[in-house]
Amino acid sequence: MIEVTAGIIQNASKKVLITRRKAGKHLAGFWEFPGGKIEADETPEVCLAREIMEELNIGISVRSHFMDSTYDYDTKSICLKGYLADYLEGDIILTDHDQYKWVAQSELSKYEFAPADIPIVKKLMHDLELPRDIKKLKSLAKELL
Numbered sequence: 001m002i003e004v005t006a007g008i009i010q011n012a013s014k015k016v017l018i019t020r021r022k023a024g025k026h027l028a029g030f031w032e033f034p035g036g037k038i039e040a041d042e043t044p045e046v047c048l049a050r051e052i053m054e055e056l057n058i059g060i061s062v063r064s065h066f067m068d069s070t071y072d073y074d075t076k077s078i079c080l081k082g083y084l085a086d087y088l089e090g091d092i093i094l095t096d097h098d099q100y101k102w103v104a105q106s107e108l109s110k111y112e113f114a115p116a117d118i119p120i121v122k123k124l125m126h127d128l129e130l131p132r133d134i135k136k137l138k139s140l141a142k143e144l145l
């Protein structure tokens, strides 16, 4: 099982950074949360900050673990470790990707993500709906009282 970190990186306006894997790479053309393989003796947090600087030239601050998603591809199994992070500094320079986008969390489902990312995208969209559900419950409770 290959352990891979993936950053759900948010900017000041709460948009999330997604990147498209370039031609020649495994899963070329699919969108992903940028990151990469964890090296020996490296924590996921250190790995993610290193990968994001190497691949995108930007500084981030890793906030917290979001969720893991395991997936068996034909040639390998990966454990994708999703972490929430904040964008800090730098202009994006692409090396492993041919496109990047800052998107609202509610728009994530419009993009074709790598299969291992789908559960993470689903959870992000679901979490977004929670506050609305709570509002609905509150107004229902008021009606009943």
Ligand SMILES: Nc1nc2c([nH]c(=O)n2[C@H]2C[C@H](O)[C@@H](COP(=O)(O)OP(=O)(O)OP(=O)(O)O)O2)c(=O)[nH]1
Pocket (backbone or CB within 6 Å): 004, 005, 006, 026, 027, 031, 032, 033, 034, 035, 036, 037, 051, 078, 080, 114, 115, 116, 117
């Ligand atoms: N970084 C990243 N990789 C993902 C995601 N979803 C997904 O299936 N993968 C797969 C693609 C690769 O087969 C595997 C490793 O990711 P990677 O290619 O970014 O690894 P890396 O940066 O260390 O790159 P390399 O040295 O292998 O070229 O994980 C994702 O959201 N982010």
Ligand SMILES: [Mg+2]
Pocket (backbone or CB within 6 Å): 034, 035, 036, 037, 051, 055, 096
């Ligand atoms: Mg990578």
